[in-house]
Amino acid sequence: MAKTKLVVDPITRIEGHLRIEAQSENGKISQAWASATQFRGIELVLQGRDPRDAWAFTQRICGVCTTVHAIASCRAVEDALGIKIPHNANTIRNLVHGMQYIQDHVIHFYHLHALDWVDVVSALSADPSKAAAIGKSISPWPNNDEAHLRAVQQRVKKFVGSGQLGIFAGGYWGHPAYKLPPEVNLLAVSHYLEALDWQRDVIRLHAIFGGKNPHPNFLVGGMASAINLSQATTFNAERIADINGMIKRAKDFVEQVYWPDLVAIAGFYKDWGSIGGGVPNHMACGEFPETDINDTKGLYFPRGIIMNKDLSHVVEYDQKKVKEYIHSSWYDYSKGAEEGLHPYEGETKPNYTGPKAPWTGYLQDEKKYSWMKSPRYEGKAMQVGPLSRMLVAYASGHKDAKELITEALKKLNVGPEVLFSTLGRTAARGVETVLLAHKMEGWMADLTTHIKNGDTATFTKDKWEPSSWPKKAEGYGYLDAPRGALGHWVQIEDEKIKNYQCVVPSTWNASPRDAQGQPGAYEASLADNHPLVDPERPLEILRTIHSFDPCLACGVHVLDAEGNEISSVEVNT
Amino acid sequence: MLTPSAYPWVEGESLGQHLDERGIPRRDFLEYCGSLAVMLGIGSAAAPKVASALESQKRPSVVWLQLQECTGCVESVLRTESPTIGDLLLDVISLDYNHTLMAGAGKAVEKAKADAMAANKGKYLLVVSGSIPTKDNDIYTMIGGKTARQQLEEAAEGCAAIIALGACAHWGGVQGARPNPTGAVGVRDIIKNKPILVCAGCPPTGDTVTATVVHFLTFGALPEMDREGRPLFAYGERIHDQCSRRAHFDAGQFVDTFDDKGAREGWCLYQVGCKGPATFSPCPIFKWNTRTSWPIEAGHPCIGCTEPYFWDTMTPFYGRLPDVAGFGIEKRVDTIGLSLALGAAAGVAAHATMTVLHQIKRRKATEQVPEATEDEGVNNG
Numbered sequence: 001m002a003k004t005k006l007v008v009d010p011i012t013r014i015e016g017h018l019r020i021e022a023q024s025e026n027g028k029i030s031q032a033w034a035s036a037t038q039f040r041g042i043e044l045v046l047q048g049r050d051p052r053d054a055w056a057f058t059q060r061i062c063g064v065c066t067t068v069h070a071i072a073s074c075r076a077v078e079d080a081l082g083i084k085i086p087h088n089a090n091t092i093r094n095l096v097h098g099m100q101y102i103q104d105h106v107i108h109f110y111h112l113h114a115l116d117w118v119d120v121v122s123a124l125s126a127d128p129s130k131a132a133a134i135g136k137s138i139s140p141w142p143n144n145d146e147a148h149l150r151a152v153q154q155r156v157k158k159f160v161g162s163g164q165l166g167i168f169a170g171g172y173w174g175h176p177a178y179k180l181p182p183e184v185n186l187l188a189v190s191h192y193l194e195a196l197d198w199q200r201d202v203i204r205l206h207a208i209f210g211g212k213n214p215h216p217n218f219l220v221g222g223m224a225s226a227i228n229l230s231q232a233t234t235f236n237a238e239r240i241a242d243i244n245g246m247i248k249r250a251k252d253f254v255e256q257v258y259w260p261d262l263v264a265i266a267g268f269y270k271d272w273g274s275i276g277g278g279v280p281n282h283m284a285c286g287e288f289p290e291t292d293i294n295d296t297k298g299l300y301f302p303r304g305i306i307m308n309k310d311l312s313h314v315v316e317y318d319q320k321k322v323k324e325y326i327h328s329s330w331y332d333y334s335k336g337a338e339e340g341l342h343p344y345e346g347e348t349k350p351n352y353t354g355p356k357a358p359w360t361g362y363l364q365d366e367k368k369y370s371w372m373k374s375p376r377y378e379g380k381a382m383q384v385g386p387l388s389r390m391l392v393a394y395a396s397g398h399k400d401a402k403e404l405i406t407e408a409l410k411k412l413n414v415g416p417e418v419l420f421s422t423l424g425r426t427a428a429r430g431v432e433t434v435l436l437a438h439k440m441e442g443w444m445a446d447l448t449t450h451i452k453n454g455d456t457a458t459f460t461k462d463k464w465e466p467s468s469w470p471k472k473a474e475g476y477g478y479l480d481a482p483r484g485a486l487g488h489w490v491q492i493e494d495e496k497i498k499n500y501q502c503v504v505p506s507t508w509n510a511s512p513r514d515a516q517g518q519p520g521a522y523e524a525s526l527a528d529n530h531p532l533v534d535p536e537r538p539l540e541i542l543r544t545i546h547s548f549d550p551c552l553a554c555g556v557h558v559l560d561a562e563g564n565e566i567s568s569v570e571v572n573t
Numbered sequence: 574m575l576t577p578s579a580y581p582w583v584e585g586e587s588l589g590q591h592l593d594e595r596g597i598p599r600r601d602f603l604e605y606c607g608s609l610a611v612m613l614g615i616g617s618a619a620a621p622k623v624a625s626a627l628e629s630q631k632r633p634s635v636v637w638l639q640l641q642e643c644t645g646c647v648e649s650v651l652r653t654e655s656p657t658i659g660d661l662l663l664d665v666i667s668l669d670y671n672h673t674l675m676a677g678a679g680k681a682v683e684k685a686k687a688d689a690m691a692a693n694k695g696k697y698l699l700v701v702s703g704s705i706p707t708k709d710n711d712i713y714t715m716i717g718g719k720t721a722r723q724q725l726e727e728a729a730e731g732c733a734a735i736i737a738l739g740a741c742a743h744w745g746g747v748q749g750a751r752p753n754p755t756g757a758v759g760v761r762d763i764i765k766n767k768p769i770l771v772c773a774g775c776p777p778t779g780d781t782v783t784a785t786v787v788h789f790l791t792f793g794a795l796p797e798m799d800r801e802g803r804p805l806f807a808y809g810e811r812i813h814d815q816c817s818r819r820a821h822f823d824a825g826q827f828v829d830t831f832d833d834k835g836a837r838e839g840w841c842l843y844q845v846g847c848k849g850p851a852t853f854s855p856c857p858i859f860k861w862n863t864r865t866s867w868p869i870e871a872g873h874p875c876i877g878c879t880e881p882y883f884w885d886t887m888t889p890f891y892g893r894l895p896d897v898a899g900f901g902i903e904k905r906v907d908t909i910g911l912s913l914a915l916g917a918a919a920g921v922a923a924h925a926t927m928t929v930l931h932q933i934k935r936r937k938a939t940e941q942v943p944e945a946t947e948d949e950g951v952n953n954g
């Protein structure tokens with residue numbers, strides 16, 4: 001087979017706009033290019049604004065990982081102004097962020113990723129009684145019974161028979177890379193549908209603490225949802241009972257549906273444990289502070305870096321070693337395109353040099369080909385996300401993570417080396433979801449214990465008034481989001497934002513090549529022992545790209561070094 | 574929800590059969606149509622009309638474009654309240670294009686979209702979330718090798734009507750806030766020859782979208798709208814007029830700082846920046862996430878996200894209303910009562926605020942002109 005150049009644009013079932021280009025030869029991908037094709041400029045919009053508003057703006061970087069930018073932003077501003085939030089506010093943020101992880105990972109697995117492994121059309125020829133037998137053998141989930149599965153199959157049959165395939169039109173059904181027996185496909189389709197209802201229920205926790213989801217409300221200094229057990233309109237016993245119910249239903253679904261499905265499906269795709277490993281360095285900034293954000297030893301998911309797949313050694317993470325490069329990105333730097341800049345000095349002048357629209361050729365022929373910058377840690381490309389977090393946890397001796405990963409490896413009869421792969425990324429997401437589904441109960445118990453002991457504080461007010469702020473301040477807020485390590489850097493001057501920079505998980509993973517020619521994580525993975533049977537039906541590419549759970553809107557944002565004038569506003573508080 | 578549900582209503586199946594299959598008695602369906610009719614502001618007497626319109630529907634094609642955006646609007650629609658009968662409605666739709674959910678990618682989905690548009694020419698409903706960047710030859714958002722503008726123009730050409738979903742599609746959204754680096758604009762700034770309905774908000778509640786689609790199916794037309802193109806059934810009321818904390822506003826009981834005594838008693842959030850008095854939105858009525866709560870109920874002031882240019886006109890978010898620079902709405906009111914409010918002494922400017930509110934109320938009564946869009950709004954680009 002000759003060398004083929006190919007384009008997949010748009011990549012679907014992700015957040016945002018991503019174009020993948022590749023070259024393939026003899027059924028394998030030799031090189032790949034990841035190009036972010038949307039630019040929004042939100043960091044620039046932040047300049048000159050009240051830093052207490054920044055969480056709301058940055059939250060709109062992404063509506064899929066809603067909450068993560070808002071919390072990172074609050075942490076950055078609190079760091080800059082020296083605000084210590086009350087214990088309850090920290091716990092509430094953990095609950096909100098924890099449920100975000102759980103809900104987001106399940107949606108990712110069933111609605112964004114599953115169709116890469118699950119052939120919906122094949123489910124039509126399943127034997128529902130056999131499917132039920134398989135279902136019962138892996139889980140006590142009540143809907144894994146024959147009657148339910150038969151009904152699901154009937155409905156899907158009719159749906160397909162109608163000829164109006166809706167979102168299933170254009171799927172790669174019957175592709176040889178689909179390996180599941182029809183019965184397992186049927187189980188997965190049934191859970192795809194159930195997960196749609198489930199996600200709507202459990203995320204109501206965000207509405208209780210933040211008024212809505214997507215984009216619940218946050219507050220610099222704590223949380224706005226006041227606690228008063230004797231009030232019908234505040235956070236009270238009725239709300240506590242509602243949340244406990246959600247946490248239970250979240251845990252049941254994760255334990256009885258998501259995790260068993262994941263392990264069962266992985267069993268049919270073990271070969272994907274040696275495909276798509278890519279960048280061998282993994283970074284986690286750590287998340288879920290049990291006590292205080294500055295106590296980095298007390299993070300439930302530990303902080304650290306794994307270099308070169310070496311699980312015997314965890315390198316310490318230091319935000320000062322992060323720099324962003326623009327060698328292949330459509331920007332200019334005042335010091336030249338080959339310099340790297342730390343986020344505090346971050347600057348970006350968009351300068352599009354690509355072909356005129358509409359694009360008819362290939363971006364891979366261009367020197368610059370993406371709106372994504374290339375963050376590097378000490379000059380090295382990094383992977384971030386669930387796998388990186390779980391590897392750091394595993395290597396740090398995290399008891400819960402180690403137990404669950406060991407159990408899963410044993411079930412699949414494979415060694416830890418398979419973790420560095422497309423399958424590893426997908427499996428690690430499930431591991432941390434199980435851990436958090438358990439953790440939620442503990443946080444909720446912590447909150448109720450504090451309330452019982454008379455501690456109902458949710459907000460620290462001493463630095464709320466801008467008049468109490470120093471003339472100049474700067475701060476850093478980290479957060480390990482569902483998609484990986486995130487950092488916000490803020491500089492405040494005269495009560496306004498002077499500078500704001502975010503370095504986001506998908507910027508690490510989706511970054512283009514740097515000056516050394518080092519590809520970003522997507523690009524490296526697609527070129528690592530990666531099959532592509534039919535360039536016209538690039539199912540395998542979707543598998544690996546989706547294993548990262550891309551969030552492109554998150555990755556692309558800009559700060560204008562020139563700082564256009566922004567009119568100031570008088571606040572009378 | 575526009576996603577496939579466990580109970581797709583397929584062509585060739587009568588509504589009666591479909592309801593049977595789902596175990597839904599006909600009486601429940603009629604009741605549901607009644608409550609929908611009330612929600613849509615057409616009175617429960619119109620229930621039989623809603624029912625018969627829904628019964629006779631085939632699944633119409635919906636094409637959903639996601640342009641320059643954050644996907645929050647799609648997520649919001651995924652959270653739509655789902656009483657058993659609610660799904661039924663959405664099964665009525667054939668969602669023929671949507672990035673977040675489609676199985677295929679690249680050429681395969683662009684072809685699926687082209688096929689759906691050709692097969693349903695003149696009939697499909699176009700949903701748009703996200704803005705259109707217009708600076709530097711539109712280069713800031715490319716999808717399938719085409720600019721967002723080109724994608725929009727192509728899809729709008731053969732559609733019956735457009736639902737502009739969210740602040741981004743409405744007027745440009747967060748990337749359209751000052752200084753609007755990419756020249757982001759809303760759908761109405763690009764498409765001039767199609768009916769456009771705006772589900773305003775960042776994001777809007779999913780239920781608003783659902784109800785709008787139902788209206789379109791029932792009456793073959795978009796519902797009555799205000800001057801912003803927002804359906805009156807959802808955006809006809811000011812938050813402040815429906816707010817559960819309103820009694821405290823009237824009684825002069827205010828939260829002065831978060832987590833103070835007033836906050837723990839559920840008092841009014843006006844002093845900590847609530848934009849409810851200047852915001853038309855169904856939040857207090859429909860609430861959020863299957864009616865669990867809504868921002869003010871959960872203790873945070875309203876940020877005014879259903880109003881045009883709110884990122885500039887409603888900020889700083891914690892600044893008290895009349896003092897907020899911009900206070901956008903009054904620019905579109907003939908009589909401005911604001912000077913009164915601005916002149917009021919510090920403390921609780923309740924009387925003056927009432928005057929502002931009164932003026933805004935009058936705006937609503939005089940504003941029923943869906944066609945005028947040119948003279949609209951402060952373009953901050």
Ligand code: SF4
Nearest residue numbers: 643645739740741775
């Ligand atoms: S309106 Fe808000 S929620 Fe919707 S896409 Fe735009 S930023 Fe996201």
Ligand code: SF4
Nearest residue numbers: 813816841842847849
């Ligand atoms: S000011 Fe806000 S919190 Fe107070 S009554 Fe009006 S809408 Fe409700």
Ligand SMILES: [Fe+2]
Nearest residue numbers: 062065551554
């Ligand atoms: Fe995101």
Ligand SMILES: [Fe+2]
Nearest residue numbers: 501502503557
């Ligand atoms: Fe950035």
